[in-house]
Amino acid sequence: MKIIPSLRLFRLHRLSRRGLAFLHDVVIASLAYIIALYFRLGDGIVQVPVQQILAGTGLFTLTCAIVFWFGGLYRGIWAFASLRDLSQILKTTTVAVVAYTIVAFLVMRLDGVPRTLPFIIWFIVMAGLSGPRMLLRVMRERRLSALWEKSGGGRVNVLLIGAGDEADLFIRAVGSNPQAPFRIVGIVGENAKRVGRHVHGIPVMGTVEDLPHIVDLLRDKDRTPSRVVITRATTRMNAPMIAGLLDQCTALGLKLSRLPALTELSNDLQTKQTMRDQPIALEDLLGRPETILNRDAIGALVTGKRVLVTGAGGTIGSELVRQIAALNPSFLIMVDASEFNLYKIEMEIHEALPLQSKRAYIADVRDAARLSQIFRDEKPDLVFHAAAIKHVPIAEFNAREALLTNVIGTRLVADCAAKAGVAAMVMISTDKAVHPTNVMGATKRLAEMYIQALDLLSPSSRFVTVRFGNVLGSTGSVVPRFQEQIAKGDPVTVTHPDITRYFMTVREAVELVLQASALGVQPGDGRGKVMVLDMGQPVKIADLARQMIRLAGLKPDEDIKITYTGLRPGEKMYEELFAPSEELIPSTADGVRLAKSPTVELPQLQQTLANFATLLQAGMTETAAIARLEELVPEFKRG
Numbered sequence: 045m046k047i048i049p050s051l052r053l054f055r056l057h058r059l060s061r062r063g064l065a066f067l068h069d070v071v072i073a074s075l076a077y078i079i080a081l082y083f084r085l086g087d088g089i090v091q092v093p094v095q096q097i098l099a100g101t102g103l104f105t106l107t108c109a110i111v112f113w114f115g116g117l118y119r120g121i122w123a124f125a126s127l128r129d130l131s132q133i134l135k136t137t138t139v140a141v142v143a144y145t146i147v148a149f150l151v152m153r154l155d156g157v158p159r160t161l162p163f164i165i166w167f168i169v170m171a172g173l174s175g176p177r178m179l180l181r182v183m184r185e186r187r188l189s190a191l192w193e194k195s196g197g198g199r200v201n202v203l204l205i206g207a208g209d210e211a212d213l214f215i216r217a218v219g220s221n222p223q224a225p226f227r228i229v230g231i232v233g234e235n236a237k238r239v240g241r242h243v244h245g246i247p248v249m250g251t252v253e254d255l256p257h258i259v260d261l262l263r264d265k266d267r268t269p270s271r272v273v274i275t276r277a278t279t280r281m282n283a284p285m286i287a288g289l290l291d292q293c294t295a296l297g298l299k300l301s302r303l304p305a306l307t308e309l310s311n312d313l314q315t316k317q318t319m320r321d322q323p324i325a326l327e328d329l330l331g332r333p334e335t336i337l338n339r340d341a342i343g344a345l346v347t348g349k350r351v352l353v354t355g356a357g358g359t360i361g362s363e364l365v366r367q368i369a370a371l372n373p374s375f376l377i378m379v380d381a382s383e384f385n386l387y388k389i390e391m392e393i394h395e396a397l398p399l400q401s402k403r404a405y406i407a408d409v410r411d412a413a414r415l416s417q418i419f420r421d422e423k424p425d426l427v428f429h430a431a432a433i434k435h436v437p438i439a440e441f442n443a444r445e446a447l448l449t450n451v452i453g454t455r456l457v458a459d460c461a462a463k464a465g466v467a468a469m470v471m472i473s474t475d476k477a478v479h480p481t482n483v484m485g486a487t488k489r490l491a492e493m494y495i496q497a498l499d500l501l502s503p504s505s506r507f508v509t510v511r512f513g514n515v516l517g518s519t520g521s522v523v524p525r526f527q528e529q530i531a532k533g534d535p536v537t538v539t540h541p542d543i544t545r546y547f548m549t550v551r552e553a554v555e556l557v558l559q560a561s562a563l564g565v566q567p568g569d570g571r572g573k574v575m576v577l578d579m580g581q582p583v584k585i586a587d588l589a590r591q592m593i594r595l596a597g598l599k600p601d602e603d604i605k606i607t608y609t610g611l612r613p614g615e616k617m618y619e620e621l622f623a624p625s626e627e628l629i630p631s632t633a634d635g636v637r638l639a640k641s642p643t644v645e646l647p648q649l650q651q652t653l654a655n656f657a658t659l660l661q662a663g664m665t666e667t668a669a670i671a672r673l674e675e676l677v678p679e680f681k682r683g
Contacts, residue, residue, distance in 0.1 A: 065117075066109075066112065066113060068176070069108070069117065069173055070109050070112070072169060072172035072173060073104060073105050073108035073109070073112075073169060073172075074101055074104070074105040075172070076104075076165050076169045076172055077100060077101045077104045077105070077165060078101060079168055080161055080164040080168055081100075081158075083164055084158045084160060084161055084164055085158070100148070103144065103147060103148060103151065104144045104148075104165070107140055107143050107144040108140045111136055112136060112140065115132070115139065115140075116136070117132060117133065117136055117173075129174075130174050133170065133173045133174050133177075137166060137170050137173065138166065140169070141162050141165055141169070142162075144162070144165075199225060199226055199227040200226055200227065200271055201226075201227050201262075201267055201269045201270055202226045202227065202229065202269060202270075202272075202273055203228075203231070203258070203259070203269040203272045203273070203298075204230070204231045204246075204275050205231075205252065205272060205273065205274045205276070205289065206232075206233070206234055206274065206275040207233050207241075207243055207248050208275065210275040210276055211231060211243055212244070214228075214273070214275055214303055215228055215243060215246060219244065226271075228246050229246075229262055229267040229269055230247060230249045230262060230269070231243060231246050231248045232249065232250060232251065232252055232254070232258060232272075234251070236251055239251065249261065252288070252289065252292075255272075255292050255296070256292065259296055259298070270298060270299065271301060272289070272293050272298050272300050272301070273301050273303060274300070274301070275302075275303050287591065290594050291594070294599065299597070336634040336635075338559060338562060338633060338634075341559075341562035342558045342561075342562050345426070345468075345562040345565065346368055346371040346373050346426065346558070347373065348373070348374050349373050349374060349425040350373065350374055350377070350422065350424045350425045350426070351368050351373045351376055351377065351424060351426045351427075351428070352377040352379065352419075352422060352424035352426070352427045352428070353365050353368065353376075353377070353379065353427075354380070354409055354429045354430055354431040354457060355379075355380060355429070355430035355431030356378035356380045356385075356389055356404070357380040357384075357385020357386045357389050358380070358430060358431070358519065359515055359518035359550055360430045360472055360515065360518070360550065360553065360554065360557075361428075361430035362385070362392075363551060363554040364428050364430060364554050364557070365393060366392070366393070367551075367554050367555065367558060368428075369393050369396070369397050369402075370397075373400075373426075374401065375401045375402065375403075375422070376393070376400060376401065376402040377402070377418070377422045377424055378390060378402065378404045378405065379404075379405045379409075379418065380404075380405075380406065381406065381407065381408045381409075383406055386404050386405075386406060387404075389404075390402070403422070408453075409429075409431045409449065409456060409457055410448050410449060410452060410456065412456050415457060415460045416460055419460040419461070419463070419464045423464060424464065424466055425467050426466060426467055426469075426470075427457065427461045427468070427469040427470065428469075428470050428561075429454060429457050429469060429470065431449065431453060432472070432488070433446045433450055433484065433487075435484070436485075436612070436614050436615060437613060437614070437615075439483045439484035440482055440484070440612075440613045441613075441666075442666075443669050443670050443673070444666055444669045446483050446484055446487050447483075447669055447673065448657075448660055450488055450490075451487050451490045451491050451494070452653065452656070454491040454495070455491075455494055455657075457469070458471075458495060458498055458507060461507075462498065462502060462505055462507075465505060466505050467505065467506065467565065468506040468508060468561065468564065469495075469505065469507050470508045470557065470560075470561045471491060471492070471507070471508070471509050472557065473510060473511040473574070474511060474512070474513070475512065475513040475579070475619040475620060475621050476488060476619065477492055477511060478511075478619070478621060478622060478623045479616075479620055479679055479681075480677065480680045481616050481680075481682060482613070482614025482615065483614060483670065483673065484614070485614075486673050486674075487673070489677050489679070489680070490673070490677050492509050492511070492574060492641070493641075493643065493644055493677075494649055494653065495508075495509045496509065496574070497572070497643055497644055497645065497646040497649050498646060499571050499572050500572040500643060500646070501646045506564060506565045508560070508564035508575060509575060510556075510561065510574075510575045510576075511575065511576045511577070511639075512546075512553055512556070512557075512577035512579060513546030513547065513548060513577075513579045513621070514545050514546060514548070515547075515548060515550045515553050516547050516548065517549075518550065522585060523592070526588070526589055526592050527592065529604075530592060530596050530598070531596075534604075535605040535606065535607045536604060536605070536606050536607070537607055537608075537609050538585050538589055538606055539585070539608065539610060539611050539612060540585075540610070540611055540617065541586050541608055542586075543586075543615075543617050543618070544582040544583060544585065544617070544618045545582060545583060545619055546579035546580070546582050546583070546619055547579070547583050547588075548577070548579055548580075556577045556578075556635045556636060557577070559633050559634070559635060560575035560577065560633065560636045561575075562633070563575065563631060563632065563633040563636055570638065572640075572641075572643055573629065573638045573639060573641070574626070574638070574639040574641055575631075575637075575638060576621050576636070576637045576638070576639050577635060578635045578636065578637060579621060586606060590606070593606075614682060621637075622639050623639075623641070625679075626641050627639070627640040628640075652676065659672075670682075
């Protein structure tokens, strides 16, 4: 029973504040009319009859009162006045002045009213309404900022890299938040064009090459920065520049971070308002340009289709599931041999897209009966085959298992897809299939050969192979291993000082897989060809290790040693995306190239693999299995 009086008191308090604001604006309106008349007539105002002045003032005040009250001016709070509030004041003032002019003409025919009076009134009312609001906001922000500093909250001195739109957004976000953790002390331009100019009062002090000198200048002014923030999207900056910045910041004892790209903020209002910085990630150092995706073609490939993904719980498979689910398939079928991995990705999709129709199957791609049952029950339109044994040393010492999964499993999935009449099946391959020196690469090349042969003879279904290199952070890759070693303070182990690899983020890899798939199913002379993703330039693993050590805030060869352990069995010094025997064909899709590889007749290969599968399942020895693999893949030369 005590709640009702409190509620009434709250409403009365709220009404009184709105009433005071309304009274203020009405008084401003009435004064504006008289002041405008004086500005227009000067001392001649004494010749205007008092009754005429009072009538004009009263009519203008009444008009403004009605327009102001119903114009939405009192929904906002003065202490938080923004450009949106100023825009609303502009609209409301304009409506009020126009309405008064029309009414005055109808009532008084504007007798004795100078024709320029409405324009003068408009400027005075705009200043009278917006000025106090903005003044109150400035006073509040200064007061809160002073209290924040006094309480010991403090701020971190920040130096920005880049003087573009992102810097503008960040400076405004920091300026509008009295409790922001940053104090922006300067801007470093990417080039000399904007040096000497200001962005919201913050000077552009020099270029990236001047960073040490800029830090010295700020130190002399007792404004030493402790953090450098890259404001531009890292995909729009070259890798050497970012690596150079990281080296300079390490030498100067500064932390390097970046802002999220504006595209990353499009669906995150809170992040967009606060513009928190993020640590520089390893993928930022790749400096890869953003690929232009044909999203219409990708959407047409997936939207409204029944899509099946094998290896759905793996690094590539799970990202495929995420991106496919976002494209609104009619039904999503996830297949994986690992119960835990399958559970994780199914729960993730359920939480992110609870309305997405889906089903998860625990199944091994080597189980023909299980696969046949899944394809028969689910009738997929599109199949992405990502299940594989991919770890080179493990595959090297488990050749029989690698063959059963990577070759026989791929054949079983492809045969089920062909029998089901799918629109397309896409197999994920690897650059290790080119001139393979290890079992894993050779098995993937043999799988490529089967998919190519099937694609050439399939009457309606398309069978597409997509080949690419290493994925940053994937299970079993060097990045997680390096992270563990750095976290423990152990030496980072690299097999050889000159060993190189191609790298791509999992998000970008899957985006390009979808792009390549959309290209592969289009009519044209693409049958039997391998889609190869543009991986950019190869990266030295030793350089990768040094960058990761720097990103952890440590110094390579001082805080963390790098040791070389020698090449592992089957490991190559460098990877290739194309073999000399492959003919390169231009592609119409950005980030995708075509390779025309030598092919084998499908009936012959089917019989060969059927016999091979029988021998493997009967317990064929590892040595015999590898010898047979060498016969089937002539370019396979064990390292």
